[in-house]
Amino acid sequence: MVEVIMSGEILKTISRAITTLVSECRMHFLTKGIHSRAVDPSNVAMVIVDVPKESLESYRLESEKTIGVDMNRIFEISKSINARDLVEISLVDDTNLRIKSGSLDYSLALIDPSAIRKEPRIPELNLPAKIVLDAGEFKKAISATEKVSEHIVLKSDKNSFTIEAKGDVERMVFTMAAGELREFNGGEARSMFSLDYLKEFCKVAGSGDQLTIHLGTNYPGRFCFDLVGGKVRVEFILAPRVEG
Amino acid sequence: MVEVIMSGEILKTISRAITTLVSECRMHFLTKGIHSRAVDPSNVAMVIVDVPKESLESYRLESEKTIGVDMNRIFEISKSINARDLVEISLVDDTNLRIKSGSLDYSLALIDPSAIRKEPRIPELNLPAKIVLDAGEFKKAISATEKVSEHIVLKSDKNSFTIEAKGDVERMVFTMAAGELREFNGGEARSMFSLDYLKEFCKVAGSGDQLTIHLGTNYPGRFCFDLVGGKVRVEFILAPRVEG
Amino acid sequence: MVEVIMSGEILKTISRAITTLVSECRMHFLTKGIHSRAVDPSNVAMVIVDVPKESLESYRLESEKTIGVDMNRIFEISKSINARDLVEISLVDDTNLRIKSGSLDYSLALIDPSAIRKEPRIPELNLPAKIVLDAGEFKKAISATEKVSEHIVLKSDKNSFTIEAKGDVERMVFTMAAGELREFNGGEARSMFSLDYLKEFCKVAGSGDQLTIHLGTNYPGRFCFDLVGGKVRVEFILAPRVEG
Structure with a gap:
């Protein structure tokens, strides 16, 4: 029952x-x-x-x-x-x-x-960078970078978190300093991801929802959304793309 | 003139x-x-x-x-x-x-x-069930059942009016008891109709408009909309589909 | 720099x-x-x-x-x-x-x-009619005439400014008398223009923006939009179509 x-x-x-x-x-x-x-x-x-x-x-x-x-x-x-x-x-x-x-x-x-296809084991990931921000802000940046490329680089260093997209003749960077983030540990990380997936992930969230990103270098990223006022937790783990 | x-x-x-x-x-x-x-x-x-x-x-x-x-x-x-x-x-x-x-x-x-094609004679229909409800409620149910099937069964008995749709692996029923309807005579009736037509009919109406449905068993149904605050009356008569 | x-x-x-x-x-x-x-x-x-x-x-x-x-x-x-x-x-x-x-x-x-293609010389046009109106009004009329034809006649005489479209079985005219226009010199003019272009032009403007039209007879027209509260001036010059 x-x-x-x-x-x-x-x-x-x-x-x-x-x-x-x-x-x-x-x-x-x-x-x-x-x-x-x-x-x-x-x-x-x-x-x-x-x-x-x-x-x-x-x-x-x-x-x-x-x-x-x-x-x-x-x-x-x-x-x-x-x-x-x-x-x-x-x-x-x-x-x-x-x-x-x-x-x-x-x-x-x-x-x-x-x-139904066997369920995945949840991997243990040791990810140095932790970034907490408004899901709406991330969504807006993802939606803008989409005009420039099909993949983006997410980067974290001691000063800021950046979202970068490069096209043939253009380049777009969103930079969020520690003070503009809800929480930020300044860990060093840099990984490239497919925008198609990130766009889909962002559909679950709206402005006001909280997104926690855990990043490594050329390593899978974790995108954890706190939704419905914290009542639902949705985490996505996304494999990186190889930069080339 | x-x-x-x-x-x-x-x-x-x-x-x-x-x-x-x-x-x-x-x-x-x-x-x-x-x-x-x-x-x-x-x-x-x-x-x-x-x-x-x-x-x-x-x-x-x-x-x-x-x-x-x-x-x-x-x-x-x-x-x-x-x-x-x-x-x-x-x-x-x-x-x-x-x-x-x-x-x-x-x-x-x-x-x-x-x-122009000869106008139809308006048929005299002897329909036992009469259901009066908010057109917006009916519209919402029609729009939901559309995800399950291409036709629905409208049913009336002494207790309630129901809208039923069946798919291969799913079934959807909206039940409105007498108390939830604006008017209801509890007449016995059951007919199946094409959703394509009902969807089109509903486009004339919005929430707040009144819809009066007259039903029989495997018989045409009458869908009478009171529109523009009662200033315009639009009636649709729809042939039933044979259940099989 | x-x-x-x-x-x-x-x-x-x-x-x-x-x-x-x-x-x-x-x-x-x-x-x-x-x-x-x-x-x-x-x-x-x-x-x-x-x-x-x-x-x-x-x-x-x-x-x-x-x-x-x-x-x-x-x-x-x-x-x-x-x-x-x-x-x-x-x-x-x-x-x-x-x-x-x-x-x-x-x-x-x-x-x-x-x-990049050589820039045009801006032609000197001697246009007798001047009409000043709300860009939103013009946009609305353009959008309506589009249902009737692919081109319209813009006409000005001492009484009014008119927008005319003719289809095979229908005719649509918008008439704006001097009193309904922001400014109007009553000059005589009549030219036909392609709706495709006018529709595109109107996309730059919204209700409240000001549009100044200068017209001649079978002559190019000037469509001057005052945008962003007068901070940006966008002028379109459009060749007439030959009526026939």
Whole structure:
């Protein structure tokens, strides 16, 4: 038995985060809350979603439970639910996921979790630079650099965090000094990433949401979003591109 | 002689309603008001538009008059007129329809009414269920079910009115109990309809407009919209689909 | 040495005006301010942009200077800058244009001005009719006539200014009497113009901006926009179409 009540906004956020990378995924209803993670088909990025039970209006489990779902369907349906409306999610006979909100009653056949691609191990990354900023600021910079190149260099040194894009005839740099960041440890790091992925990641967040970036040099980066007023944590791990 | 003054909103509403199903139509300037109706090319749906003379700012006829017009043109032009602006509509020499509003003076060649497809007889339908609700609520449900299927079942019984859509792996139901409806007679009915048509119908209405649905079992349904604060009545009659 | 500080809105306006007709252009940093002009590839229209130094927050020149730039790139980048933010524009080593605003630092390789199409001589036109109106009103009329035809006749006589479009079965006229115009000299004029160009011109302006039109008979027209509260002047000269 699984019976969860959450806000429409949380359902929208979870499903949007997962569908950034995959359509089908496993969802774990754990004692501590809801957890899901997946790797994109080309093995370049991983998404990790956590919703602690404290973020939910109600959370009742008989025992911990893992299901397989087509998250694309849930994302589509979540668009018909208002962010502020309450949503009740439950399992029916271990074969269907049921979503109720207001006059809406929706059910979706589950997928055998063993038929879904094996979940990734979360890598242990030792990343020297930590940058905390408004997700909206990062999103704006990503959207601007996109006009110049298909990939960007994220760089951190003791003075500032920079986002750099180079085209054939142009160059764009966003520089944020320590004082302009919410938190910054001045660690040395420099890695290049694909803008396509970063753009997708940023779609989960808006202005006011907090983004924590952990960077190394030519190493995967971690992009951790605190969403829905801190109720949902979405982390993306992205492999670097080789500069050349 | 025909000289009518109406709000831009009424002109927009009439032309949008008709063009939901056809481009060319006959318009009747009757003593009691403006009337138009048409059947779509595949004979699945009918639209009936009525604007009583009381809804018009001014309505002067020498005698009742029928004209043929390309309503698509009028719908296009109506987009350039503000909803609150007054529009003067008149006939010029029985060959042109003239639309004036502010600095705009537009004239459109009429079409010989006999060259337009014969108008439908309005069928007498004996429909047991009557449901009155906010058009915006219905529109929202239609827009959600569209993600699941291409057709929906509308059902009424003594307890509630339901909108159901079934896909291969999912099912969506909107249930509105008597207390959530503006008016409801609890009649027994169940018919399946094409979502494409219902979506088009809903475009004439917004939140706050009233929709009255009359339903039977495997029988055509009537969808009657009270628009522009009750000044315009648009009714659609839609043939059912056979469930299979 | 060239160092200019202007509002984001001015940069957006300059680059949008030029890119209406061409991508690459020459920019002149003159003692009196910034000037640029260009003719579209089919020689039908000319754009002339002037920003007097008084419209700039700061304007420092060692000597007058002409550069060649890909204005499309600047227009794209300007979309990432807020209208109210200040933008610093400077030259780096005569090889790059540098644009700084907030955390953004962008540089673009210059183009050899001699590689850009020769600039047009500004023709001396003796145009009898002068019409001054709200650019938003003109824009609205242009957008409406577009539904009827691909070209319009602009006409002025002692009573009024009219915009006329004729289609196969319809005709649209906007009439503005002297009293409805900001200024009007009642000069006699009548010329036909392509709507495609006029639509593009209007994109630089919004409601509240002032447009001054100078017209002759079967003669080029001048469309002079006062933009950004009068800080930027954009003039388009458009060749007439032959009525037939």
